[in-house]
Each structure stands twice: as C-alpha cells, then as structure tokens.
Amino acid sequence: MTKGTINVTVENIFPLIKKFLYSDHEIFLRELVSNATDATLKLKHLASIGEFKDSLDNVKIEVIVDKKKKQIKIIDQGIGMTADEVKKYINEIAFSGAEEFLDKYKDKGDDPGIIGHFGLGFYSAFMVADKVEIISKSFKEDAEAIHWTCDGSPNYSLEKSDKTDRGTEIILHVSDDSKDFLEDSKIEGLLVKYNKFMPIPIKFGTREETKKVGEGDKAKDEKITVDHIINNPNPAWTKKPSDLQDEDYKKFYHELYPMQFAEPLFNIHLNVDYPFHLTGILYFPKLSSNLDMQKDRIQLYQNQVFVTDNVEGIVPDFLQMLKGVIDSPDIPLNVSRSYLQADGAVKKIASHITKKVADKLHANFKNSRQDFEKNWNDIKVIIEYGMLSEPKFYEKAKDFALFPTLDGAYFTFDEFKEKVKDLQTDKDGKLVVLYASDKDKQHSYIFDAKAKGYEVILLDSPIVSHLIQKLESENENTTFVRVDADHIENLIKKEDPKISKLSDEDKEKLKTIIEEVVPKETYSVQMEALDSDANPFIITQPEFMRRMKEMSATGGGGMMGMNNFPDMYNLVVNTNNDLMDKILKAKTNKEKYVNQALDLAKLSQNLLKGEALTNFIKRSFELMK
Ligand code: ADP
Ligand code: MG
Numbered sequence: 001m002t003k004g005t006i007n008v009t010v011e012n013i014f015p016l017i018k019k020f021l022y023s024d025h026e027i028f029l030r031e032l033v034s035n036a037t038d039a040t041l042k043l044k045h046l047a048s049i050g051e052f053k054d055s056l057d058n059v060k061i062e063v064i065v066d067k068k069k070k071q072i073k074i075i076d077q078g079i080g081m082t083a084d085e086v087k088k089y090i091n092e093i094a095f096s097g098a099e100e101f102l103d104k105y106k107d108k109g110d111d112p113g114i115i116g117h118f119g120l121g122f123y124s125a126f127m128v129a130d131k132v133e134i135i136s137k138s139f140k141e142d143a144e145a146i147h148w149t150c151d152g153s154p155n156y157s158l159e160k161s162d163k164t165d166r167g168t169e170i171i172l173h174v175s176d177d178s179k180d181f182l183e184d185s186k187i188e189g190l191l192v193k194y195n196k197f198m199p200i201p202i203k204f205g206t207r208e209e210t211k212k213v214g215e216g217d218k219a220k221d222e223k224i225t226v227d228h229i230i231n232n233p234n235p236a237w238t239k240k241p242s243d244l245q246d247e248d249y250k251k252f253y254h255e256l257y258p259m260q261f262a263e264p265l266f267n268i269h270l271n272v273d274y275p276f277h278l279t280g281i282l283y284f285p286k287l288s289s290n291l292d293m294q295k296d297r298i299q300l301y302q303n304q305v306f307v308t309d310n311v312e313g314i315v316p317d318f319l320q321m322l323k324g325v326i327d328s329p330d331i332p333l334n335v336s337r338s339y340l341q342a343d344g345a346v347k348k349i350a351s352h353i354t355k356k357v358a359d360k361l362h363a364n365f366k367n368s369r370q371d372f373e374k375n376w377n378d379i380k381v382i383i384e385y386g387m388l389s390e391p392k393f394y395e396k397a398k399d400f401a402l403f404p405t406l407d408g409a410y411f412t413f414d415e416f417k418e419k420v421k422d423l424q425t426d427k428d429g430k431l432v433v434l435y436a437s438d439k440d441k442q443h444s445y446i447f448d449a450k451a452k453g454y455e456v457i458l459l460d461s462p463i464v465s466h467l468i469q470k471l472e473s474e475n476e477n478t479t480f481v482r483v484d485a486d487h488i489e490n491l492i493k494k495e496d497p498k499i500s501k502l503s504d505e506d507k508e509k510l511k512t513i514i515e516e517v518v519p520k521e522t523y524s525v526q527m528e529a530l531d532s533d534a535n536p537f538i539i540t541q542p543e544f545m546r547r548m549k550e551m552s553a554t555g556g557g558g559m560m561g562m563n564n565f566p567d568m569y570n571l572v573v574n575t576n577n578d579l580m581d582k583i584l585k586a587k588t589n590k591e592k593y594v595n596q597a598l599d600l601a602k603l604s605q606n607l608l609k610g611e612a613l614t615n616f617i618k619r620s621f622e623l624m625k
Contacts, residue, residue: 001159039078129172280326358396365400445483
C-alpha cells in the first residue's frame with residue numbers, strides 16, 4: 001500500500017471547495033456521471049479503432065444509494081485507471097487545477113460553478129462526502145485493480161484491490177450535512193435534471209414491467225423486473241434531420257417538456273460544423289400565457305450534459321421565447337454567467353442562431369406560405385421583437401414579416417405598399433398606411449376608411465408602436481396612422497378642398513356654442529368642412545401623442561413620463577353636416593343637441609360609460625318624444 005500527500009500547496013483544500021461552491025453542491029453527481037460517461041466513451045472509441053476487442057453493446061453506468069451505509073456509488077464499465085493513472089490524473093493534474101482555481105477565485109466567494117473549468121470535476125465529490133474511494137480496474141490486459149481512499153485532507157492511500165471486472169467504482173461516504181442526497185427521490189431528480197440525454201444508459205434501481213407471455217388462449221401478463229434507465233442516450237438532436245419525421249420532433253418536444261401539452265408550431269434543426277460545433281432543435285411554441293414562457297425554457301447542453309436553462313446572453317433575447325435544446329462542445333461547462341457571456345465562441349453562437357432562425361423562417365415563408373400565414377398570429381411577437389432588437393434579423397425578416405388586412409389577406413410590407421400606393425398616396429406624395437388595433441372598437445373609423453376604398457391593416461401586438469416607428473424610418477415617404485387618429489379625409493389628404501356650407505361668422509358662432517358645452521380639458525374642438533354625409537361629430541386621438549404614450553408604456557423609444565398625461569382627444573366638427581344648421585337655429589335645445597352629438601361620437605370610440613351613459617339614454621328617450 002502506498003501512502004502519500006496530494007500534490008498541493010494549500011494545506012487543506014476541501015473546506016475551501018465546500019465554501020466556494022456552497023450554492024451548487026448538487027453538481028457533484030453530474031460531474032461524476034460525466035466522468036463515468038467519458039470513461040465509457042473513451043473505451044468505445046478504442047473499440048472503434050480496433051484497440052479494444054470485447055463487446056460494448058450493453059455497457060451502462062449505475063448509480064446506487066445506500067441510505068443505511070450513508071453511501072452513494074457511481075459505477076461504470078469504462079476504461080478504468082491503473083495506479084499510475086490515478087496518481088497522474090487524480091492526485092496531480094486535478095489538483096493543479098484546484099490551485100489555479102483557488103488562486104483565481106480567492107476573493108469571489110459568490111461566483112460559484114467554476115469547478116469543471118479548472119479540472120476540479122472529480123473533487124466536487126468532497127462537497128457532499130467526507131471520504132471518497134475509487135476502486136478501478138483498467139481495460140488494459142493484466143492490469144491490477146486499485147483502491148484509492150482520501151478522507152478530505154491532502155493525504156490519500158493507494159492499494160491493490162480484488163475488483164475483477166473492468167471499470168471504475170466511486171464510493172462517496174456522504175457527510176452528515178449532506179444527508180439529503182441519500183434520498184432516492186433526490187438523486188433520481190438530479191439524474192433527470194442533468195443526465196436525461198447523456199449518451200450512455202444510466203441505471204438507477206429497477207422497475208416492474210408487465211409483459212405478455214405465451215400465445216393465443218394461453219397468453220397471460222407476467223410481471224418482470226427490468227433496469228430503471230434514467231436517460232435517453234440518443235435524443236433527437238443528435239440524429240440527422242433526414243432521419244427524423246415530423247412526429248419524431250413532436251415526440252422529442254414532449255420528452256423535453258413532460259408537462260407541456262400543446263404541440264409546437266414548427267421546429268428548426270440546427271447543425272453547424274464550422275466555425276464551431278453546434279447542434280440542437282429549436283421549437284416555435286404556440287403562444288400561451290406568460291407563465292408558460294417562464295418555465296419550459298431552452299436548455300443548453302454540452303455533449304449531452306445539461307448545463308443550464310438560463311440562456312440569457314447566449315441566445316438573443318427575442319429568441320428566448322422559443323423552446324428546445326442547444327448542444328455545443330464549445331460552450332464552457334461550469335463557468336459563471338459573466339464569463340460565458342464574454343466568451344468569443346458563445347457570442348458567435350448567438351449571431352449564428354439568429355441567422356439560422358431567419359433563414360428557416362424565410363424558407364418556410366417561400367415554400368409553404370399558407371402555413372406560414374396560418375401560424376403568423378402565434379409567431380409575430382417573436383419576429384416583431386427580433387426586427388426591433390437585432391438589425392441583422394430585421395434585414396432578413398422584412399421580406400417575410402406579414403401584415404394582415406382586416407379582411408384576412410396577408411401581405412409583406414413591400415407587397416402591401418405596391419397594392420395601395422395608387423389610392424393611398426396623399427397630395428404631398430406620402431404613402432399613408434392605415435391601421436387598426438381593434439376591429440370592433442374602431443369599427444366606425446374602419447367603416448369610413450373602407451367607404452373610400454382604402455385598405456386597413458390589423459396591427460395588434462403590444463410592440464406595434466415601436467415597430468411602425470422602425471418601419472417609417474426604413475421606408476422613405478411612408479407614414480402609419482391609426483384609423484381613429486383623425487377624420488379619414490384628413491388622414492389621407494387629397495387635392496379637393498371642400499367648400500364650407502357655413503359662413504365664417506356662423507362657424508365662429510357654432511364653435512363658441514360647442515366649446516361652452518364640451519369639457520375643454522379633454523377635447524379640443526376642430527372645425528372641418530367634410531362630406532355632408534360624414535358624421536357631425538367625430539372623436540379622434542392624434543397619432544403622435546397616442547403612439548408616444550404607447551411606446552413609453554411598453555418601454556423605450558417614447559418620451560419619459562408620457563404615461564402621466566391625461567388622454568386628450570380632438571372633437572372634429574363636420575360643419576357641412578345638416579345638424580349644424582339645426583344647432584345654430586335651435587331656440588331651446590342647443591345644449592341638448594351638442595351633448596347628444598358628443599355622446600354619440602363617444603359611443604363610437606367606446607368612451608361612454610357610467611353616469612354619462614345613463615344620462616345619454618335618458619336624453620335619447622326625451623328627444624324621441
Ligand atoms: P476532467 O473530467 O475535466 O478531466 P475530472 O476532475 O473530472 O476532470 O477528472 C480527472 C481525470 O480523472 C479525468 O480526466 C480522467 O482521466 C480521470 N477519471 C475520473 N473519473 C474517471 C472514471 N470514472 N474512469 C476513468 N477515469 C476517470
Ligand atoms: Mg470530469
């Protein structure tokens with residue numbers, strides 16, 4: 001038996017490991033199962049180049065919890081280690097990593113999760129154990145099995161063991177303050193979290209299965225005991241897209257998110273070899289509640305080992321609404337988030353994913369436009385958000401972002417401009433894009449626009465005000481106005497000045513009458529000579545004010561403090577409507593008529609409520625008498 005001191009300058013490293021990594025104790029299991037997986041994959045590699053001859057068909061990793069003995073065991077059938085290898089890989093190399101780690105992170109106790117990066121993976125075992133044993137037998141012919149023990153001080157012992165089969169067994173003697181990890185449910189939960197898609201089967205106990213035996217009349221159910229395998233070693237993203245059907249992608253979606261019942265809309269299979277390696281499947285989900293968006297997030301893997309489901313800084317913001325997996329060996333495991341975000345490879349990954357997603361969307365748009373239109377309502381928020389936040393995405397998305405008309409036809413912006421340019425260009429040569437945010441609420445305004453033959457598009461996502469601001473800046477001589485921003489004749493001004501039926505004097509008189517009745521703090525009265533059959537009073541809200549308010553409500557772009565402004569409206573008075581004559585000439589009911597016309601205008605903007613509504617109804621009945 002050899003006794004020795006682990007090659008490290010720090011007197012007692014383990015308390016430090018515990019302290020630094022306090023919040024992340026559970027990763028010990030991922031580290032040890034990863035090592036077992038690596039050891040098995042190495043042997044598979046040797047087999048593939050003919051340096052190992054035995055069958056590896058049924059190799060697996062086994063995790064055992066022995067609550068009575070307070071032990072956790074991780075057993076593999078991989079390449080194993082000789083005494084020399086243990087000395088080299090466990091005693092020396094791993095600890096040189098430990099030194100580097102301590103040096104670098106001495107003062108950063110709150111920045112955990114750096115273990116693997118510095119080759120401290122194996123020693124993470126000491127976060128939960130006060131004694132660790134390695135029993136290993138190398139695959140090499142005639143290799144002698146070894147038994148290494150270390151009790152958390154820099155002293156270890158190394159002796160022969162009688163282990164007869166190939167592979168490594170790690171035994172953790174779980175410390176009292178880590179007793180939680182002796183619960184089967186806890187360990188199973190961790191295995192599912194971190195190792196659900198690792199490439200070597202992981203056994204955790206057994207389970208009962210019913211199986212049909214015999215045939216015909218004699219057939220009966222029989223209970224058999226089988227290995228309880230935690231993981232799917234061949235998840236969909238590791239396969240070739242050409243080997244997968246639509247069903248397979250859907251099945252994998254539910255495997256990834258067992259609590260998710262909705263089907264995804266479509267997926268993007270990522271497969272990159274250059275300039276870095278990356279595979280993955282991203283899904284566009286059906287839009288649902290915000291709560292849902294929070295939980296089933298994109299999961300990040302490194303060689304099928306789960307790293308995190310917080311992909312902030314790795315995947316561009318707007319794509320974080322997607323679901324699915326990304327796997328890249330180039331993503332450093334176990335580094336802090338700030339380190340990850342600053343990493344060059346990670347930055348390239350973000351811009352590459354953006355490009356891939358844009359290309360796939362464009363292909364979908366071109367190849368099956370009907371489906372694309374059908375999905376538009378569910379994906380538009382993501383795309384519109386992307387157009388606003390990523391200039392590169394905008395450049396691509398402007399060719400497939402859709403604008404639905406109120407009649408349910410979908411146009412790209414260029415197509416739409418082409419369609420309406422003749423009718424909706426105003427006298428100054430500006431193309432006016434009319435939009436509505438609510439078909440019902442803005443019905444009377446839409447009605448007026450349609451009566452003139454104009455097209456109205458429906459823009460109802462929460463960031464619309466920002467998007468149209470962007471579109472206006474990208475498209476020269478184009479302006480967006482909501483249908484209720486003014487009377488339609490003012491929204492698209494043509495070269496035909498309307499002749500006023502009223503004299504200037506009467507107009508002034510009328511204005512005074514109206515202003516005496518209408519509350520000044522809410523309405524500013526605007527006298528206009530419109531078509532005689534256009535409504536007498538029309539309430540409008542100027543585009544600029546409303547848009548700025550909306551923008552400041554949804555963050556950025558708008559003016560600070562706009563939210564506190566009260567709602568201001570224009571009251572457009574159509575001086576050519578016959579009612580004006582009636583108001584001017586009325587002897588007693590002037591005020592009643594003005595109020596009635598105002599209330600009717602309010603009704604068409606959905607502004608009539610409460611007491612005002614009651615008064616309106618009373619007055620209407622009176623006027624009918
Ligand atoms: P890393 O996995 O990053 O190399 P670790 O500290 O996790 O660092 O492991 C150190 C080394 O110990 C490994 O590189 C490997 O050579 C050896 N090792 C650890 N666990 C096993 C195992 N189960 N089978 C064979 N070798 C192992
Ligand atoms: Mg490791």
